[in-house]
């Protein structure tokens with residue numbers, strides 16, 4: 001197993017090319033199950049999670065080939081309909097095969113995800129939504145067994161809380177259902193817009209893209225797609241926050257500045273200079289880190305997937321900062337590790353109260369989940385001395401080549417065998 005070693009204190013200078021978004025690649029890969037023929041996906045990041053998703057599809061009879069960041073996927077010989085516990089326990093997003101398998105085969109058996117490091121994270125919205133479309137679901141031995149008699153039937157689905165993968169599963173089921181489905185209080189994350197574009201290019205009829213009300217008129221047949229994965233806004237945001245912590249200036253290319261409205265506002269309040277162009281961002285720091293308050297919210301609010309990273313920055317702020325996590329319970333696993341590096345952070349329910357320090361110190365720390373690991377990297381880059389981060393497989397789930405990208409812009413960061 002690898003660990004990441006960082007010698008902190010270097011500012012970042014140069015250019016980084018942003019990879020395709022993990023959270024768009026995963027649903028778009030599963031959407032290829034919806035129709036036979038060769039699908040082509042461009043700008044696909046090479047991550048542990050995208051590999052896991054391809055392994056899951058392979059176990060269903062799918063074949064694929066990868067050339068650079070282009071993936072070609074074919075599900076002509078679909079043979080199975082089960083996502084086993086072994087896969088789902090390593091990646092919750094495996095649940096995204098539920099909608100497309102029901103649409104294509106009328107049958108799906110998917111393991112329940114169970115608990116994970118950032119809370120209980122149930123899939124009851126997925127189950128209730130599919131039931132509304134006429135799917136017969138039973139729960140047995142830790143699996144959801146789902147079956148449709150003939151064809152799913154359109155209906156109105158209302159989410160109590162906007163769910164990202166829930167909305168995606170409903171879309172992929174509803175596109176071939178009989179009649180019209182209306183998804184109310186739908187999530188509006190840009191990755192869902194990417195999926196809508198793919199489905200429409202396959203012949204689906206969907207209105208309301210990027211809004212909280214999606215209207216899907218079912219069609220009988222879909223055709224294969226060719227589409228590019230949107231840039232990863234969380235990777236982009238992670239580098240922007242890193243510049244705040246280390247100082248310096250970076251140009252991020254192949255990204256979409258329009259997808260980070262709330263982060264830009266926060267980082268400008270912190271004191272960063274951010275200039276957005278069409279598909280690039282230039283960020284520069286003058287060294288000051290003003291403490292700001294942050295509350296995570298569904299898109300376009302501040303993303304929960306960038307909460308841990310900005311906490312590392314606030315640990316170096318000039319005053320007090322309150323960070324409220326409203327999306328997931330138990331998403332403060334990074335706090336104990338940041339404290340080991342000298343951060344002054346107190347947890348009170350869903351809030352973290354951070355009293356900024358002039359300096360953090362390198363330490364041996366442990367990655368606990370994907371975004372928590374990114375916050376430890378940021379803290380390590382800014383800290384005095386050496387930081388060693390173990391369990392970096394969490395980081396590999398969602399960051400494409402992170403250590404190399406950072407070392408190319410001046411960071412002293414490398415991987416070592418543990």
Ligand code: UD1
Pocket residue numbers: 023026092093120121122123124125126127161162163164165166187304305327328329
């Ligand atoms: C997706 C993202 C993840 C991100 C999260 C929130 C992917 C692959 N993952 O996860 O990176 O952190 O959105 O932006 O896109 N909920 C229920 N019942 C359900 C579904 C969700 O109660 O059936 C709750 C969750 O516990 C959470 C909230 O709804 O409190 C939102 O979760 P959701 O948007 O579903 O997260 P994911 O789609 O799993």
